[in-house]
Amino acid sequence: MKKLPVRSAAVAGAVTLALLLAGCSGSGSGSDTESGGKASMTFWGWAPGYADAVKEFNRTHPDVQVTYQQVQPGAKGGYQKTLNAVQAGNAPCLAQLGYETLPSFAAQGALQDVAEYAESGKGDFFDAAWNSVSVADAVYGIPVDSGPMALFYNKKVFDSLGLKPPATWDEYTAAAERIHAADPHTYISSPYLDYDYAGLAWQADASWFGVDGDSWKVTLASEQNRKVADYWQGLVGKGVISGAPMYDQAWYKGLGDGSIATVVGAVWQAGVIKGGAKDGAGQWAVAPMPQWSAGDDRTGNAGGSATTVLKGCETPKAATEFAHWLSTDSTAYGILVDKAGLYPAARTLTGLPQLTAxxxxxxxxxxxxxxxxxxxxxNAGWTWGPVMTKTSADLNDGLGKAWAGSGTITGALRTTQDKTVAELKRQGLSVSP
Structure with a gap:
């Protein structure tokens, strides 16, 4: 998905723990098999193209009719509006949720388990995407899009120096030094924050959350996370990281004029770069993400969302069928690719005409x-915690200072871990040492 105020990623079995400790229930109030007849439901979301996809569904499914209502994106009000509606008992059946937000909704009992209707479609989706909506035996919706990562690089800059796309992070460092030495005003990359940085950790199996018995385990300061942090801190020390913040006008200018030569980012970055750095047209290319060891084949993820079924939905079977259709129908998803720049979580849709040209x-x-x-x-094993709004805010504060040379990335991770643990305890959740 394109860059939104709230980014997307995956969730795992830790949500079950959060539900138990929070004492919440996510069961619904009825089912289509009980009510019978024509099913109707409401869907709240914000991605461009959803309204047109819903029209296509209604045209081809006369027995199930969906009313689409656009809400503000995630942190701009959509999530709070949805939670308020669930608590008031007047929520829609379906809502768009970023993967990283799903644990907090589940912990508050705002989601409904639709495993009995959804499990048969599990094989249609990439493992990491499916695990983003499934928790142990529970399934809370259907994955829509994903954000596999790669290396966007300025081929003109690389070719001018006889450089090939780096296959490893060591080669990435060597390319950084070569590029900056050739022109001190040209840099290999720029600062990464929140979920863009998470994708770098994700690739390295540097998880942030897990479950230890009956407790949450917070691992932002783990040895594997220090490895990733120290690597990027080393590039800061070499002076090869641009000071232009991502998505700032200075960043787009650098991409356009070649002074920022790479972006390690998710698939949706293609649209961001094309839209914001028009002067770079014809100069950029894409290569696989560099690996920590030669011969490895691991990828990070930054992005993704789901169509979730909310607590109280009286037609969970029909809601799940619609959600699955939205994510797997080639016509509908073609609309989402064209209008929202989404990349499918469904295995069978990567060959859409829009994605093969x-x-x-x-x-x-x-x-x-x-x-x-x-x-x-x-990696399908990544887990998000139940307080990601605070975790990401604290991490961004520390990362911003570290990229600017005040403090370190490792220190930012340690401070964020301490603050996250304190917040979990404040909310009454058990935390493993």
Whole structure:
């Protein structure tokens, strides 16, 4: 998904723990098999193209009718509106949720388990995407999109120095030094925050959360996370990281004029770069994400959302059928690709015409071939915690200072871990030492 105020990723079995400790229930109030007849439901979301996809569904499914209502994106009010509606007992059946937000909704009992209707479609989706909506034996919705990562690089800059796309992070460092030495005003990369940084950790199996018995385990300061942090801190020390914040006008300018030569990012970054750095047209290309060890084949993820079934939905079977259709129908998903730039979580849709064409901006490269290869290689074991709004805010504060040379990335992770643990305890959740 394109960059939104709240980014997307995956969730795992820790939600079950959160539900138990929070004492919440996510069961619904009825089912379509009990009511019979024509089913109708409401769907809240914000992604461009959803309204048109719903119209297509209603046209082809006369026995199930969906009313789409657009809400503000996630942190701009959509999530709070949805939670308020659930608590008031007047929520819609379906809502768009970023993967990283799903644990907090589940912990508050705002979601309904639809495993009995959804499990048969599990094989249609990439493992990491499916695990983002499934918790132990519970399933809370259907995955929509994913954010497999790759290396966007300025081919013109690389070619001018006889450089190839780096296959390992060591080679990435070498390329950084070579590029900056050739022109001190050119940099290899720029600062990463929140879920963009999480994707770097994700690739390295540097998890942030887990479950230890009956407790949450917070692992932002783990040895594996220190490895990732120390690597990027080393690039800061070498002076090869641009000071332009991602998504700032200075960042787009750097991408356009070649002074920022790479972006390690998710598939949706293609649209961001094309839209914001038009002067770079024809200069950029895409290669697989560099690996920690030669011969490895691991990919990070930054992005993704689900169509979730909310507590109180009286037609959970029909709601799940609609959600599955939205994520797997080629016509509907083509609309979402065209209008929202989404990349499918469904295995069968990576061959859509929109995702197989040559892209003039990227020199005629069929860039989505790189992401189609990467998507199945995203680690399916990543877990998000139940207080990600605070965790990401605290981490961004520390990372921003570290990238600017005040403090370290390792220190930012340690401070964020301490603050996250304190918040979990404040909320009455058990935390493993």
């Amino acid at each position: 040559a892209d003039p901006y990227f020199g005629g490269q069929k860039i989505y071939d790189v992401f189609a290869d990467a998507a199945p290689k995203v």
